[in-house]
Structures are given as structure tokens and as C-alpha cells.
Amino acid sequence: MKRLTTEDVARIAGVSQSTVSRVLNDYPYIKKHTREKVLAVIEELGFTRDEIARSLVEKRTKSIGLILGSISNPFFAETAEVIIERAQQLKYDVIVYNTGHKDENLEQAINLLIGKRVDGIILTSVSKNYTEKIKKLHDNGFPVLLYNSFLDIEDVNFIVMDNNKGARVAVQHLLGLGHEKIAKISGPSKYLATYERTMGYKQELTDNGYAIDDDLIFSSEFSYDKIYSFTKKLLKKKDRPTAIIAASDQMALAVLGAASSLDMKIPDDLSVVGFDNIRLASNEFIGLTTISQKMDEMSLTALEKLIYLIEHKEEEAAASIQIFLEPELMIRRTTGPAPKQD
Amino acid sequence: MKRLTTEDVARIAGVSQSTVSRVLNDYPYIKKHTREKVLAVIEELGFTRDEIARSLVEKRTKSIGLILGSISNPFFAETAEVIIERAQQLKYDVIVYNTGHKDENLEQAINLLIGKRVDGIILTSVSKNYTEKIKKLHDNGFPVLLYNSFLDIEDVNFIVMDNNKGARVAVQHLLGLGHEKIAKISGPSKYLATYERTMGYKQELTDNGYAIDDDLIFSSEFSYDKIYSFTKKLLKKKDRPTAIIAASDQMALAVLGAASSLDMKIPDDLSVVGFDNIRLASNEFIGLTTISQKMDEMSLTALEKLIYLIEHKEEEAAASIQIFLEPELMIRRTTGPAPKQD
DNA sequence: CTGAAAGCGCTTACAG
DNA sequence: CTGAAAGCGCTTACAG
Numbered sequence: 001m002k003r004l005t006t007e008d009v010a011r012i013a014g015v016s017q018s019t020v021s022r023v024l025n026d027y028p029y030i031k032k033h034t035r036e037k038v039l040a041v042i043e044e045l046g047f048t049r050d051e052i053a054r055s056l057v058e059k060r061t062k063s064i065g066l067i068l069g070s071i072s073n074p075f076f077a078e079t080a081e082v083i084i085e086r087a088q089q090l091k092y093d094v095i096v097y098n099t100g101h102k103d104e105n106l107e108q109a110i111n112l113l114i115g116k117r118v119d120g121i122i123l124t125s126v127s128k129n130y131t132e133k134i135k136k137l138h139d140n141g142f143p144v145l146l147y148n149s150f151l152d153i154e155d156v157n158f159i160v161m162d163n164n165k166g167a168r169v170a171v172q173h174l175l176g177l178g179h180e181k182i183a184k185i186s187g188p189s190k191y192l193a194t195y196e197r198t199m200g201y202k203q204e205l206t207d208n209g210y211a212i213d214d215d216l217i218f219s220s221e222f223s224y225d226k227i228y229s230f231t232k233k234l235l236k237k238k239d240r241p242t243a244i245i246a247a248s249d250q251m252a253l254a255v256l257g258a259a260s261s262l263d264m265k266i267p268d269d270l271s272v273v274g275f276d277n278i279r280l281a282s283n284e285f286i287g288l289t290t291i292s293q294k295m296d297e298m299s300l301t302a303l304e305k306l307i308y309l310i311e312h313k314e315e316e317a318a319a320s321i322q323i324f325l326e327p328e329l330m331i332r333r334t335t336g337p338a339p340k341q342d
Numbered sequence: 343m344k345r346l347t348t349e350d351v352a353r354i355a356g357v358s359q360s361t362v363s364r365v366l367n368d369y370p371y372i373k374k375h376t377r378e379k380v381l382a383v384i385e386e387l388g389f390t391r392d393e394i395a396r397s398l399v400e401k402r403t404k405s406i407g408l409i410l411g412s413i414s415n416p417f418f419a420e421t422a423e424v425i426i427e428r429a430q431q432l433k434y435d436v437i438v439y440n441t442g443h444k445d446e447n448l449e450q451a452i453n454l455l456i457g458k459r460v461d462g463i464i465l466t467s468v469s470k471n472y473t474e475k476i477k478k479l480h481d482n483g484f485p486v487l488l489y490n491s492f493l494d495i496e497d498v499n500f501i502v503m504d505n506n507k508g509a510r511v512a513v514q515h516l517l518g519l520g521h522e523k524i525a526k527i528s529g530p531s532k533y534l535a536t537y538e539r540t541m542g543y544k545q546e547l548t549d550n551g552y553a554i555d556d557d558l559i560f561s562s563e564f565s566y567d568k569i570y571s572f573t574k575k576l577l578k579k580k581d582r583p584t585a586i587i588a589a590s591d592q593m594a595l596a597v598l599g600a601a602s603s604l605d606m607k608i609p610d611d612l613s614v615v616g617f618d619n620i621r622l623a624s625n626e627f628i629g630l631t632t633i634s635q636k637m638d639e640m641s642l643t644a645l646e647k648l649i650y651l652i653e654h655k656e657e658e659a660a661a662s663i664q665i666f667l668e669p670e671l672m673i674r675r676t677t678g679p680a681p682k683q684d
Numbered sequence: 685c686t687g688a689a690a691g692c693g694c695t696t697a698c699a700g
Numbered sequence: 701c702t703g704a705a706a707g708c709g710c711t712t713a714c715a716g
Contacts, residue, residue: 005693016703021695029701046478051457052397053693056708059345061394063437063458070423072621077419081412084440088447093454095405096438098426105430112435115393116405136388224621256627266627279414279566285598285608286628347709358687363711371685395709398692 004047013041024049055117064306065113067097067106069125070222073250074278075295076124079147082299083122090307092119101188101222103129110137119310122147122302127190143309145321147302148293149193155320157309159302163193166291166327167200167245170273173289173329174243175208178338179271183216183234183241185227185251194219194247197275201245216241224254231258235270242270242338249274249281249290256288256334267336277330287333294325346389355383366391397459406648407455409439409448411467412564415592416620417637418466421489424641425464432649434461443530443564445471452479461652464489464644469532485651487663489644490635491535497662499651501644505535508633508669509542509587512615515631515671516585517550520680521613525558525576525583527569527593536561536589539617543587558583566596573600577612584612584680591616591623591632598630598676609678619672629675636667 006020013020015034022030023038041047055061066083068076084094095118097109106126110133113121120143126134128151135153137144146158167184174182184201187194198219202212218234220226227246234240235258246252252274259270266272274281277292305321348362355362357376364372365380383389397403408425410418426436437460439451448468452475455463462485468476470493477495479486488500509526516524526543529536540561544554560576562568569588576582577600588594594616601612608614616623619634647663 003693007693017694018696018704019702021693022702025695027696031701034701048453048456050398050459050693052394052403052459053708054695055394056392056398056693056710057695059708071413071426072416072420072423074414074416074419077416077422078414080419080438081414081440084413084438085442088439088450093437093439093458095435096422096426097430097435098423100427108430111390115390116435117392117394253622253625253627257625260626260629280595280622283595283599284602285595287602345709349709359710360688360712361686363709364686367711369712373685376685392709395692396711398694398709399711401692 003050004045005050006047009038009041009045009047012045013038060119060310061117062091063093063095063116063118064310065095065097065109065116065118065121067099067109067113067121067123069099069101071096071098073222073248074280075248075250075276075293078278078295079124079299082296083303086300086303087307090303092307099125101125103127106130107133114142119143120145120306122306124148125191125193126151127188128192129190141313143306143313145302145306145309148298149191150322151192157305157321159298159305159321159323159325160193161293161298161325161327163196163327164200164203166275166293167197168204169327169329170245170275170291171201171204171208173331173335174245174271174273175204177243177271177335179241179243180210180338181213181216181239181241181243183218183244185231185244185246185255186217186219187222187247187251189219197247222247222251224250227251227254228258231255232262235259235262235264243272243335244270245273245275247275249276249278249288252288252290252334253286266334269339271335271338273335277328281330281332284333289332289335290330292328292330294328298325345392346387347392348389351380351383351387351389354387355380402461402652403459404433405435405437405458405460406652407437407439407451407458407460407463409441409451409455409463409465411441411443413438413440415564415590416622417590417592417618417635420620420637421466421641421644424638425645428642428645429649432645434649441467443467445469448472449475456484461485462487462648464648466490467533467535468493469530470534471532483655485648485655487644487648487651490640491533492664493534499647499663501640501647501663501665501667502535503635503640503667503669505538505669506542506545508617508635509539510546511669511671512587512617512633513543513546513550515673515677516587516613516615517546519585519613519677521583521585522552522680523555523558523581523583523585525560525586527573527586527588527597528559528561529564529589529593531561539589564589564593566592569593569596570600573597574604577601577604577606585614585677586612587615587617589617591618591620591630594630594632594676595628608676611681613677613680615677619670623672623674626675631674631677632672634670634672636670640667
């Protein structure tokens with residue numbers, strides 16, 4: 001498969017290679033006749049410009065990197081969909097990496113994306129361990145935006161929900177329903193978002209005069225199977241919790257699965273609150289009570305801000321982008337009054 | 343942010359630019375001392391090779407394109423996860439496009455990916471309308487693999503489930519449970535996979551002596567909302583079906599949502615069968631009966647075969663890759679005996 | 685073993 | 701308006 005070049009087009013159209021290039025770039029001062037002749041040849045040959053060569057000259061690729069924790073989690077999938085579609089409209093393409101929440105994959109992903117000369121990166125779920133690496137990128141003027149996470153770096157760009165408040169709202173809701181034993185199933189505490197949610201949970205309980213029971217807090221990697229079996233064990237205990245706040249809707253579904261496998265009725269026997277508000281949460285067959293992350297807004301904003309950073313990189317020190325979104329409690333079928341004590 | 347080049351490294355290390363390049367490429371005949379000096383400078387400077395320039399010379403990008411119908415559908419998300427992770431291991435990166443099942447986006451995605459000079463493309467849900475376009479690519483020797491779909495093109499590469507048989511198995515299962523009014527909610531018939539499922543449904547009913555009732559067949563674009571409202575209307579009818587076969591698990595969830603919104607009990611009032619076997623289908627809280635596509639196998643094979651095609655392009659006319667997978671019925675909680683006639 | 689040089693396919697200042 | 705030429709940052713035959 002011999003690829004065609006602007007040189008080929010030029011030869012056949014009887015003009016110079018630079019003229020072909022100008023036509024391709026909509027350069028205004030070209031004789032109508034010349035332009036049309038070139039266009040005709042391009043059309044006839046089915047010529048497609050080599051964007052790789054173009055990127056080399058223009059020092060930009062019109063590609064961005066999107067690093068996700070796990071795309072099979074609907075939170076990430078829905079995020080990716082919004083970002084990819086909007087990027088496509090803005091003529092950027094998106095190279096997607098899936099880290100499986102492993103730090104070493106994150107490191108590799110960043111290095112490869114830098115090598116591929118992407119114009120910017122959106123990074124989800126960065127752990128604290130990577131503060132230095134991200135700081136270096138950011139200080140070099142490379143456009144990076146942290147999504148649903150943030151790090152303690154001056155002027156770093158991020159968009160994140162107020163996770164502490166989100167957890168507090170969830171606890172309030174359950175307390176209001178009469179629950180007194182509320183478990184918290186969290187992701188790894190190396191993620192600031194996770195850490196803040198656990199803090200919010202503890203603070204809200206303490207503020208309401210409840211003691212913190214460490215047996216009710218499970219901090220695990222994001223693994224469906226681990227959450228599932230932990231929940232099963234937890235629910236078999238005599239003094240089991242009557243409500244569970246999960247780290248995400250995905251994890252809430254694992255909790256619901258575990259409870260169902262024990263023939264527990266939801267919400268009669270157990271109330272469950274998720275985090276994210278994935279689309280499935282509002283499906284009436286499921287009806288998951290959850291803390292909304294306003295994902296559509298968060299992901300669309302993330303993409304647009306990143307593109308802004310890319311396209312205004314050279315201008316007066318662009319103010320850094322730091323956005324906090326308000327959590328919103330979505331009450332549905334998986335939460336109800338605490339079962340009577342017996 | 344001034345980027346470093348091999349030229350910079352060479353100057354500082356006191357060697358020629360070509361030597362730096364050779365070190366980068368693990369060229370064997372380099373004096374140990376030279377190699378170490380260069381490596382030290384690379385390390386110290388934090389130099390990263392420009393893969394764009396390299397791609398231009400080597401005429402390959404180590405990127406592949408993945409064109410998906412809708413990544414927020416778990417079928418595509420789970421597919422993407424497997425493909426992206428395996429590609430990453432094989433040192434390829436993946437540019438993901440989301441067509442939203444719109445033909446014009448498919449066309450645009452292919453053109454952009456060709457421009458970006460990806461080494462190959464995995465294409466899901468191609469409609470018949472694109473037979474010519476794909477044929478041209480394929481005939482040009484460009485590696486394309488159709489995933490979960492196929493087209494009538496000689497020697498085209500594809501991996502697909504036996505959709506006709508899958509639909510038949512679903513019908514058999516419901517017939518065996520005593521259902522006589524079985525509805526079929528399908529995607530657009532421009533997709534061969536969808537078309538074959540509808541055919542299989544009709545054939546199995548006919549073979550068992552049932553008439554085809556066109557009012558029970560809904561062929562729509564893949565829109566959650568459309569399926570949802572159609573189902574609601576359908577279930578309100580006096581002579582409503584007692585079972586529904588949905589085009590995908592995602593659509594089955596829309597059907598279940600609609601039924602739940604009408605306070606129907608599953609499976610007592612209505613049996614539902616999906617297609618795909620997404621991970622959520624086996625969650626006990628949901629327990630969706632479905633036809634398994636063996637997605638993990640299908641997606642892993644797809645990626646590996648595409649890479650094979652890419653890396654053996656120049657060799658003796660590589661046999662084309664045409665894989666049919668067997669469907670498998672997964673019986674869970676959403677199907678049960680037909681309600682008594684009254 | 686190593687350097688100088690050509691070349692990948694474009695863009696764009698420079699000249700006319 | 702248009703062409704000839706330099707240059708983007710690499711790889712790799714060619715020479716030594």
C-alpha cells in the first residue's frame with residue numbers, strides 16, 4: 001500500500017508541492033483555478049494528508065491523553081464518552097489508557113503519552129504517590145488537568161467534587177432514617193478523594209455524637225470481588241450494620257449483589273448509598289440512592305478547560321483552573337428506615 | 343517549555359546525534375563506555391524521545407484506532423478495557439472514537455484515524471452502509487478488523503458471535519418456560535448482527551409453529567429513552583407480551599426499568615432476556631438472563647489478531663481472520679414461567 | 685564502533 | 701499568486 005504524498009498530488013496537478021500544501025491549509029491567496037485543480041486531484045486520488053508529518057512541523061498533535069482508573073466502571077466510561085465526543089467536535093483525538101488503579105501503569109502511561117507528544121493530559125484518580133511527577137509536568141508548562149482528584153501542588157489544575165461534604169450528606173441522610181450502625185466501604189486512602197470521603201464520614205458521625213467503629217470502615221483497592229466478599233462477611237456478623245455507604249456506585253452494586261446473595265431485602269434489611277450517580281443509578285429496576293458527582297458537567301468542563309489550557313499556553317500566565325463541584329443527594333429505592341432493633 | 347532533542351543529548355554527551363539514536367534503539371555495536379555516557383545524560387536531562395519524528399521515519403505509529411458505538415454501554419466499555427490493557431502491554435496505544443451509532447461519525451472517525459496514520463483499526467457496529475468504505479481500506483492492505491459485526495466483503499477480517507443462533511436459543515428458553523407472546527426489541531436493522539438476531543427470533547418462532555406478530559417487534563436506534571418509552575407503551579397494552587428479548591443487556595436494563603416503573607414484578611409478571619452478558623448481568627441484585635457474547639475472549643482475540651495483521655502485513659498473503667463464536671445462554675433471575683392466562 | 689548525510693512528509697519564511 | 705529551499709526530530713545506509 002503505497003501512500004500518496006503532497007508531492008504526488010503536485011506532480012499530477014502540475015503545480016509545486018508548496019502549492020498543494022497551501023491549498024490544504026486554506027491559504028487565501030491562491031488563484032481559484034489552481035485551487036480547484038489541486039482539489040480535484042486530491043479528490044480523485046483519495047489523498048489524505050499525513051498528520052504525523054504535520055505534527056512534527058507544527059509541534060502539536062491535536063491529541064490528548066485520557067488516563068482512567070478502570071473504564072469498565074461506568075463512572076469512567078460515562079466520563080470517557082463525554083470527553084471523547086466533545087474532543088472529536090473540537091478536532092482532537094483521545095488516546096485512552098486504563099491503569100487498573102495501579103501506580104506503575106500510571107507512570108508508564110504518562111511517559112508514553114509524553115513520548116507521543118500529546119498536547120495535554122486529563123488524569124483521573126491520581127494517588128498521592130505521584131505528586132512529584134505531576135508537579136514536574138505542570139511546572140514545565142505541560143497542560144495537565146486532574147479529574148475527580150487533586151494533589152497538593154501549587155496552581156495545579158483540577159476539577160473535583162467536595163468529597164468531604166458528599167460523605168457528610170450521605171451520613172446525614174442515613175442518620176435521619178434512624179440508622180445507627182453505618183459502614184463505610186472506601187477505596188485506597190492514597191487517593192485524596194477517597195481519603196476526604198472517609199474523613200467526612202467520620203466527622204459527621206462525631207458531630208452527631210456517635211463513636212467511630214473501625215470495624216465498620218473498610219479501605220480496599222477498587223476490586224469488585226474484594227468488596228463483594230468483605231460485604232458478605234460483614235453482613236453475616238451478629239451486630240451487622242443496617243446501612244452501608246460505598247465508595248462508588250460500582251461498589252454499591254457489589255454491596256447490593258452481596259446482600260442479595262444472602263437473601264437480604266433492600267432497603268428493608270439494608271440501606272445502601274453510592275457515590276457518582278452513574279446513569280444506571282436512576283434506572284427504576286435498580287434505583288440506587290447516591291451522591292451525584294454531576295458527571296456530565298464535570299467531564300465536559302474538564303475537556304473544555306484542558307483545551308483552553310492547550311490553546312492559551314503561550315499567553316499571559318493563564319490563571320490555574322481549580323473547580324469544586326457541589327455534591328447532591330439523590331434519594332431512590334436503596335435507602336429506607338432502619339430495621340427495628342430486636 | 344523547550345523540548346530536548348537527540349541533538350541536545352549528543353552535544354552534552356560529546357558524541358554525534360546518530361550515536362544517541364543508536365543507543366536509544368539498542369544498537370548492539372556501541373562501546374560500553376559510550377553507551378553509558380549517553381544513557382547518563384538522557385537520565386540526567388529527563389529526555390524523552392519524540393515518537394512523532396520516529397513514526398515519520400519508520401512509517402508506523404504503534405497506535406491503533408478503536409471505533410465504538412457508545413462507550414457508556416458496558417458492552418463497549420468492557421470491550422475497550424480488555425483491548426486497551428492488552429494493547430498497552432504490547433506497546434501500542436489506542437485512539438478511541440465514539441460514534442454514538444451515527445454513520446457520519448463513523449466516516450469521520452475513519453478518516454481522522456487514517457490521517458493520524460494508525461497502524462490498524464478495530465471497528466464495532468459497522469452498518470451495511472459502510473461496506474464500500476471498509477472494502478476500499480481492506481483492499482488497500484490496511485489492517486481492519488470488524489468486531490461484533492461483519493460485512494459482505496471478500497476476505498474481510500471479523501470476529502462475531504453467531505447472532506442468529508443466539509436469538510434462537512433465547513426464544514427456545516422462553517418457549518420452554520411457557521411464554522407464547524414474546525417481544526423482540528432490536529437495534530437498527532442496518533447492523534448485520536441486529537438483523538441476524540431478528541431473523542433468528544422469527545425463524546425459531548416459525549419452526550415451533552408460532553405466527554410472527556409484527557407488533558411485537560421493535561426496531562429502533564440504540565437509545566435508552568426510546569426503548570424505555572416503547573416498552574412502557576407495549577406493557578400497558580391489554581394483550582401485552584409476557585416476555586421480552588432485548589437487543590443488548592443495556593437495552594434489557596431499559597426494559598426492566600420500564601417494567602419496574604409500572605410496578606411489574608420480575609420475573610413473575612414479565613421475563614426479560616438480554617444479549618452480551620456484561621459483568622453486571624451476573625450481579626445477584628440484578629441477575630439478568632442473557633446470551634453471552636464471551637466478551638473477554640472476543641475482545642482479547644480481536645486485539646491480538648489485529649496486531650498480528652499489522653506485524654505480518656508484508657508477508658505472504660496472510661489468511662484473513664474470520665471467527666465465529668458460539669452463543670451461550672446464561673439463565674438467571676429475570677426469566678421464569680409465563681404468568682397464568684386469565 | 686562512530687560520524688556525516690540523506691530522507692520521512694509536511695509547513696512556511698523568502699524571493700520573485 | 702507561486703516555487704525553491706530550509707527545517708521539524710528522528711533512523712539508517714554509507715564510509716571510514
